[in-house]
Amino acid sequence: MAKKDKRKADRAGFFQKIRNGFSYFVKRFRDGSVGTKLSHLIFGAGNFYHKQYIKGAIFLLLQVAIILFMVLCPSINGTPYGYKALLNLPLKNVTKGGFDPATGAMTASSNCQLMILFGFVTIAVIFIYFILWHKSIESSYKADMDKKIGLKPTTFKEDVKALFDQKFHITMLTPTCIAALVFTVLPTIFMISLAFTTYNQQDMNEANTNLFAWNGIQNFRAVFTGEGSLGFEIKNRFLPVLGWTFIWAIFATFTCYFGGIILALLINKKGLKGKKIFRTVFIMTIAIPQFISLLAVRNLFGEYGPLNSLLMNLGWTSQPIGFLGQKPTDSELLAKIMVIIINMWVGIPYTMLMTSGILMNIPADLYEAARVDGASTTKMFFKITLPYVIFITTPYLISSFVGNINSFNTIFLLTGGGPAYQGYQAGGTDLLVTWLYKVTIDQGSYNTGAVIGIFTFVITATITLVTYRRSKAYNEEDTFQ
Amino acid sequence: MSNLLRPKKFKSQARNRRISLGITYAVLVLMSIIWLIPLLWIILSAFRCDYQADGTFIGTVTSYFFPHHFGLKNFADLFSGTYYAVPNAFPRWMLNTLIIAVIDCVISTFLVLSVAYCMSKLRFKLRKPFMNASMIIGLFPGFMSMIAIYFLLKSIGLTGNPDHPEYSIIGLILAYSAGAGLGFQIAKGFFDVIPNALVESAKLDGCTNFKIFIRIILPLAKPIIIYQALMSFTGPWMDFIFAKVIIGPANPEYWTVSVGLYSMLFGTYADVNLFTQFAAGCVIVAIPIVTLFMFLQKYYVEGVTAGAVKG
Numbered sequence: 001m002a003k004k005d006k007r008k009a010d011r012a013g014f015f016q017k018i019r020n021g022f023s024y025f026v027k028r029f030r031d032g033s034v035g036t037k038l039s040h041l042i043f044g045a046g047n048f049y050h051k052q053y054i055k056g057a058i059f060l061l062l063q064v065a066i067i068l069f070m071v072l073c074p075s076i077n078g079t080p081y082g083y084k085a086l087l088n089l090p091l092k093n094v095t096k097g098g099f100d101p102a103t104g105a106m107t108a109s110s111n112c113q114l115m116i117l118f119g120f121v122t123i124a125v126i127f128i129y130f131i132l133w134h135k136s137i138e139s140s141y142k143a144d145m146d147k148k149i150g151l152k153p154t155t156f157k158e159d160v161k162a163l164f165d166q167k168f169h170i171t172m173l174t175p176t177c178i179a180a181l182v183f184t185v186l187p188t189i190f191m192i193s194l195a196f197t198t199y200n201q202q203d204m205n206e207a208n209t210n211l212f213a214w215n216g217i218q219n220f221r222a223v224f225t226g227e228g229s230l231g232f233e234i235k236n237r238f239l240p241v242l243g244w245t246f247i248w249a250i251f252a253t254f255t256c257y258f259g260g261i262i263l264a265l266l267i268n269k270k271g272l273k274g275k276k277i278f279r280t281v282f283i284m285t286i287a288i289p290q291f292i293s294l295l296a297v298r299n300l301f302g303e304y305g306p307l308n309s310l311l312m313n314l315g316w317t318s319q320p321i322g323f324l325g326q327k328p329t330d331s332e333l334l335a336k337i338m339v340i341i342i343n344m345w346v347g348i349p350y351t352m353l354m355t356s357g358i359l360m361n362i363p364a365d366l367y368e369a370a371r372v373d374g375a376s377t378t379k380m381f382f383k384i385t386l387p388y389v390i391f392i393t394t395p396y397l398i399s400s401f402v403g404n405i406n407s408f409n410t411i412f413l414l415t416g417g418g419p420a421y422q423g424y425q426a427g428g429t430d431l432l433v434t435w436l437y438k439v440t441i442d443q444g445s446y447n448t449g450a451v452i453g454i455f456t457f458v459i460t461a462t463i464t465l466v467t468y469r470r471s472k473a474y475n476e477e478d479t480f481q
Numbered sequence: 482m483s484n485l486l487r488p489k490k491f492k493s494q495a496r497n498r499r500i501s502l503g504i505t506y507a508v509l510v511l512m513s514i515i516w517l518i519p520l521l522w523i524i525l526s527a528f529r530c531d532y533q534a535d536g537t538f539i540g541t542v543t544s545y546f547f548p549h550h551f552g553l554k555n556f557a558d559l560f561s562g563t564y565y566a567v568p569n570a571f572p573r574w575m576l577n578t579l580i581i582a583v584i585d586c587v588i589s590t591f592l593v594l595s596v597a598y599c600m601s602k603l604r605f606k607l608r609k610p611f612m613n614a615s616m617i618i619g620l621f622p623g624f625m626s627m628i629a630i631y632f633l634l635k636s637i638g639l640t641g642n643p644d645h646p647e648y649s650i651i652g653l654i655l656a657y658s659a660g661a662g663l664g665f666q667i668a669k670g671f672f673d674v675i676p677n678a679l680v681e682s683a684k685l686d687g688c689t690n691f692k693i694f695i696r697i698i699l700p701l702a703k704p705i706i707i708y709q710a711l712m713s714f715t716g717p718w719m720d721f722i723f724a725k726v727i728i729g730p731a732n733p734e735y736w737t738v739s740v741g742l743y744s745m746l747f748g749t750y751a752d753v754n755l756f757t758q759f760a761a762g763c764v765i766v767a768i769p770i771v772t773l774f775m776f777l778q779k780y781y782v783e784g785v786t787a788g789a790v791k792g
Binding site for chain 2: 079117118165173180182188263290292295305402412433460468
């Protein structure tokens with residue numbers, strides 16, 4: 001009940017905010033000086049009016065640059081930006097290139113990836129235009145207000161100074177924001193959008209691999225209906241891969257977690273000598289790049305590797321055992337067990353390092369009190385040590401679970417997803433991410449890959465948001481300092 | 482009575498403790514051996530210098546663990562070898578990776594520290610939205626954006642550029658370091674521990690936020706700076722899949738060392754006889770990284786522990 005009320009209040013607050021924002025815009029236009037009014041059309045006009053020439057010039061230059069960008073439509077590799085990019089977004093006016101018998105010349109084919117990409121960039125530029133529009137009016141309006149109460153409008157020097165003091169966060173965050181927008185947000189949106197297209201190199205002949213169209217939610221429907229070029233694969237293999245991804249994530253997280261805690265307890269045991277040497281050994285395995293250590297393990301366990309020949313010499317087996325599913329006939333169950341075990345080799349040292357510090361910080365009086373009460377060592381472990389460590393490392397547990405869902409290296413380097421299934425991309429030990437890799441990079445089925453990626457995101461995001469938002473670390477982030 | 486029993490009890494306790502310590506040593510030694518076997522095997526393979534009866538060199542995976550003869554042939558072959566039609570490919574890959582790692586290290590560390598400082602010590606309107614957005618973005622599988630980044634870089638000629646193949650190194654640096662600022666959580670956790678009172682009193686003395694960052698926060702943040710620098714420097718040496726996709730299969734002279742070593746064993750250029758040279762390459766790559774980790778162990782552990790609590 002209370003929750004419902006709160007939601008209602010939130011919603012009311014939201015609409016109130018919009019209304020307030022709107023009336024602020026009207027008020028700003030009504031009460032502003034001539035300069036402020038002009039700023040609604042020409043960026044920086046208000047700044048010129050207040051004799052803030054440099055600031056005004058910067059605003060004006062940005063406006064001119066964006067308008068030129070929109071109108072002139074600079075193009076890269078024959079694909080334009082600007083208003084033409086917006087017209088291209090529906091992917092309707094695509095030309096199939098090739099030899100044109102009428103003119104006797106080769107014409108270039110449209111590039112639909114770039115059309116979508118540039119379309120999104122252009123939308124982002126328009127968005128930036130409106131932010132600048134708002135900022136330009138705001139800056140002029142602020143100068144108006146300053147004048148009203150008898151202050152001088154800020155000089156350019158003062159503005160620059162503010163960027164290193166009150167507005168220092170703008171200076172510090174701008175590089176990251178730009179970089180993240182261009183190299184993280186834009187690519188992610190681009191890939192999500194591919195899930196709604198026909199971009200699948202399995203469907204296209206070689207001459208026009210860059211021509212595709214929007215096709216709505218058909219790729220998502222393929223998970224149930226099995227239509228389309230990889231629909232067969234995604235329909236039959238989606239649930240098994242999803243199920244294994246979960247089993248893998250659960251086992252990988254908990255084996256490494258508890259293994260790491262036990263190892264940390266062993267190393268930090270009272271009276272043990274050579275703690276540092278043992279610790280260094282395990283840190284060394286973290287320091288070695290995974291493509292080296294995991295490929296070494298893969299070859300150790302390989303068909304012609306030392307382990308199989310040792311087992312054969314001992315007479316325990318007559319033919320090599322396919323530990324890591326490198327042949328389609330190898331046991332899938334064995335491969336799954338092996339990757340979980342070998343993953344302990346990768347993950348345990350890391351948890352050990354992490355929990356070592358926490359173990360040392362457990363208040364000693366807790367143990368003292370327990371000892372006085374006559375508690376045994378095992379009892380103290382289960383009643384004090386474990387609850388304490390679990391309580392502190394819950395955020396890590398969540399992030400390592402999510403990390404294991406996306407654990408690419410271990411599977412890709414050890415089994416490559418094998419044992420392979422005849423006629424399918426996804427093998428017995430493939431996770432959603434390795435499957436995504438195979439489908440996109442090996443097969444060029446970008447739309448199917450994007451569908452898999454979106455599903456992975458939905459799963460990891462649900463787990464994280466549900467658990468993380470309830471955690472203390474999130475809710476009291478501001479207070480604990 | 483109790484006086485009589487006491488020494489006996491002590492004695493048995495001491496014996497129990499000795500036994501349990503003994504078991505602990507045995508378990509730890511056994512685990513250390515298990516953890517070291519794969520590494521030992523790579524090192525042994527790197528120094529292996531065995532020949533078949535007909536005089537051909539054995540470069541493949543062998544069924545025996547310990548080599549019969551040791552030598553430096555693999556290293557010599559590796560450094561002078563021509564791979565994928567690139568003469569002296571291995572030193573080139575090492576150099577490429579070093580350049581990428583150094584630049585990435587500087588950019589990434591700067592971005593991470595600046596974001597972490599803002600999130601921890603400054604209060605502004607978009608702070609919470611920024612933190613939430615960075616968390617949600619981090620949940621998308623990196624492979625999804627990887628391919629899009631390839632298209633993006635290709636469209637501006639920073640990878641797969643037929644006229645300037647060397648630009649792909651710039652592209653890879655951008656790809657590695659651009660997203661770094663979003664991984665600010667560990668450094669923020671570290672800054673959170675620095676008392677706010679310190680910042681407040683500096684402010685009262687008329688320090689600007691910029692000066693507080695440079696004069697107060699950064700000198701106190703040495704451990705986390707070293708941790709971030711270590712992570713971003715070793716990143717390009719450890720990663721192979723991102724580099725493989727971004728640089729692409731063309732122009733092997735601009736690969737990073739991990740892509741080069743990986744392609745000795747897998748893909749169109751793979752050759753089973755290159756295993757020992759692969760092992761030699763692994764040893765060369767691993768030595769500097771392991772040394773760095775050993776020297777900076779303290780800072781690494783500190784960073785990892787901070788990550789455990791902050792998630």
